[in-house]
Every structure is written in structure tokens, then in C-alpha cells.
Amino acid sequence: MTSTTPVNEVPAAIALRDVTKHFGAVHAVDGVSLSVRRGELFGLIGHNGAGKSTLFKMMLGLLPVSSGEIAIAGASVRGRDFRAARRQIGYLPEHLALYDNLSGIETLRFFARLKGADLAGCAPLLERLGLAAAARRPVREYSKGMRQRLGFAQALLGAPQVLFLDEPSNGLDPAAIREFYAILHELRDQGVTVLITSHILAELQERVDRLAIMVSGRVQALGSVPELREQQDMPLHIVLRLPPSALELLRSCLGVVPGLSLSAVAGQPGQQLISCPRTAKMSVLAALAPLGDLLLDLQIQEPSLEDVFFGLRGPHA
Numbered sequence: 151m152t153s154t155t156p157v158n159e160v161p162a163a164i165a166l167r168d169v170t171k172h173f174g175a176v177h178a179v180d181g182v183s184l185s186v187r188r189g190e191l192f193g194l195i196g197h198n199g200a201g202k203s204t205l206f207k208m209m210l211g212l213l214p215v216s217s218g219e220i221a222i223a224g225a226s227v228r229g230r231d232f233r234a235a236r237r238q239i240g241y242l243p244e245h246l247a248l249y250d251n252l253s254g255i256e257t258l259r260f261f262a263r264l265k266g267a268d269l270a271g272c273a274p275l276l277e278r279l280g281l282a283a284a285a286r287r288p289v290r291e292y293s294k295g296m297r298q299r300l301g302f303a304q305a306l307l308g309a310p311q312v313l314f315l316d317e318p319s320n321g322l323d324p325a326a327i328r329e330f331y332a333i334l335h336e337l338r339d340q341g342v343t344v345l346i347t348s349h350i351l352a353e354l355q356e357r358v359d360r361l362a363i364m365v366s367g368r369v370q371a372l373g374s375v376p377e378l379r380e381q382q383d384m385p386l387h388i389v390l391r392l393p394p395s396a397l398e399l400l401r402s403c404l405g406v407v408p409g410l411s412l413s414a415v416a417g418q419p420g421q422q423l424i425s426c427p428r429t430a431k432m433s434v435l436a437a438l439a440p441l442g443d444l445l446l447d448l449q450i451q452e453p454s455l456e457d458v459f460f461g462l463r464g465p466h467a
């Protein structure tokens with residue numbers, strides 16, 4: 151294996167250097183470099199066809215790279231030691247095939263045998279994922295959410311150190327999603343590295359440490375949600391509620407702050423929206439002081455991950 155890690159430095163749990171994958175003329179993945187630390191919960195997002203699944207498959211060694219280097223837990227996916235490293239990897243594919251006639255516990259034992267994991271770990275895993283009561287029922291009777299939880303249980307077999315989860319919250323209800331992320335955060339705190347894809351950006355926004363946004367096979371932006379907001383220079387929105395009689399005073403107060411715009415909030419009488427550069431936040435708040443009690447309410451709205459995503463891709467992308 152070609153090492154990219156300096157001596158005395160802990161290797162990244164996931165390291166990609168200039169990875170490409172071409173299917174004929176289609177550049178599905180086009181020069182991706184990425185480093186995910188041990189114990190990091192990392193999100194991978196992108197439009198349909200952006201290259202996420204292709205990248206996943208290459209990181210799992212299921213699809214050869216066209217060029218570039220991938221190392222998982224220090225082992226190159228092209229190296230001889232990757233077979234052993236795979237034991238440290240858990241994977242939940244987007245569509246996991248399950249045998250309908252097997253029960254939950256039989257399913258998990260089946261996957262445990264394939265993976266060479268301890269069969270004794272199966273029942274506790276079902277318990278942890280809220281499936282203990284359904285353990286002996288055939289999978290054909292499972293709801294979509296139960297199937298997904300069973301899939302998650304199989305990804306956790308053998309206590310993997312790196313987890314790849316492709317659209318894992320598909321079919322989960324809000325309570326199950328909350329429970330699912332609680333388990334992920336627990337695993338992360340134990341040093342497990344998690345790479346997760348989802349199209350539900352609001353779900354990832356508060357829950358991942360960092361993420362990469364893929365556009366047409368490339369990583370277009372990388373960082374924590376606050377870092378991405380900074381990088382994109384997204385404007386800040388401040389919504390005010392005040393009586394119509396205070397509008398003139400508001401305009402004159404804000405006149406001293408450059409670079410902002412003021413507009414009425416459609417369908418919300420008495421509400422005004424200020425859009426301003428993020429750096430102007432404190433100046434705007436200071437400029438509002440003369441309004442005193444006339445200001446009935448104020449909300450600062452940070453751009454969401456969805457705003458960042460569409461800002462990158464453009465409104466019609």
C-alpha cells in the first residue's frame with residue numbers, strides 16, 4: 151500500500167486521494183479527495199446521480215476505482231490487507247435484500263455467519279434496535295421501518311469501526327429517526343467513524359460533524375454546517391414584528407447599516423424581513439435599539455443546509 155500518512159500521525163479512518171470513476175463517457179466520480187477522522191459523523195449529500203453511491207461502492211471495495219487511492223482504517227482498498235480491514239467495516243446499502251421467510255433473529259444470524267461475527271451478539275443487537283419482541287416473526291410481516299432497523303442491526307454486527315450508511319433513515323418515523331441518531335452519536339463517542347448519505351437535509355443539519363456536498367462527481371463544498379454557511383457567504387435573515395406606525399422609524403434606524411435590504415413578509419402583516427451580510431449582524435441589532443418597546447419580536451434565521459445546497463447548485467439546478 152502507498153502510505154499517505156506521516157509517521158506518528160493517526161491515519162484518517164477514511165482517506166481518498168484524487169479518486170475517479172468513469173463508466174464509458176460518464177464521469178460518475180471525478181477527482182474526489184477527502185479525509186474523515188476517526189470518530190467523526192460525516193454526511194455525504196448531493197443530487198440524484200451526483201456520484202454518492204458510486205463513491206460508497208469504491209470505498210467498500212465493491213467497485214474498482216478508475217484512478218486514485220482509497221484507504222479505509224489505514225488499509226488501501228486495492229491492497230491485500232483490505233480483506234482483513236473489511237471486518238472493521240459495517241455497511242447498510244440503500245436497498246438491502248432480505249429473505250422474507252426468515253425471522254429477524256435468523257436474518258441477523260445469517261449475516262453474522264457471512265461476516266464471521268459472533269452469533270451471541272445478534273439478540274442484544276435486536277434488543278438495542280427495538281426489535282426484540284419481533285425477533286421470531288418472519289421478515290415478511292415487518293413494516294418498512296422495522297426492515298430498516300434490521301438492516302441497521304446487520305451493519306452493526308461485529309462492532310465495526312467504520313460505518314457506511316446509505317439513506318439509512320428511509321422509512322423510519324420521527325421517533326425512530328431520533329433513536330437512530332442517538333445510537334449513531336453513542337457510537338461516534340466510542341470512536342466509530344460514520345459516513346452517511348441522506349436526501350433529507352434538515353435531518354442531517356443538526357446531527358453531522360461535517361459534510362461534503364457532491365455536484366456532478368466532484369466535492370463542491372466541504373465543512374461543518376456553520377463553515378459551509380461562511381464559505382458560501384449566505385446572507386442572514388432577521389424577522390421583526392412591529393406595528394405599522396413604527397415602520398418609518400425602522401427604516402431610518404437601518405439606514406446607517408450598509409448592504410442590507412428590508413421587505414415585508416408576505417402573508418404576515420406586521421412582519422418585516424431584513425437580509426444582511428452575516429458580518430453585519432451586530433450592527434443591525436445595535437441599530438434597532440432606538441425602536442425600544444415598539445419591537446414586539448425578533449428572530450434571527452440562519453440559512454439552512456438546504457439553503458446552502460441550493461445556493462451552491464443554483465435555483466434551477
Ligand SMILES: Nc1ncnc2c1ncn2[C@@H]1O[C@H](COP(=O)(O)OP(=O)(O)OP(=O)(O)O)[C@@H](O)[C@H]1O
Nearest residue numbers: 173176177178196197198199200201202203204205
Ligand atoms: N454501473 C453503471 N454503469 C453506468 N453508469 C453508471 C453506473 N453506476 C452509476 N452510473 C452513473 O454514474 C452517475 C452517478 O451515479 P450514482 O448512483 O453514484 O449517483 P448517486 O449520487 O448515488 O444518486 P442517487 O442520489 O440517485 O442515489 C450517474 O450518472 C449514473 O447513471
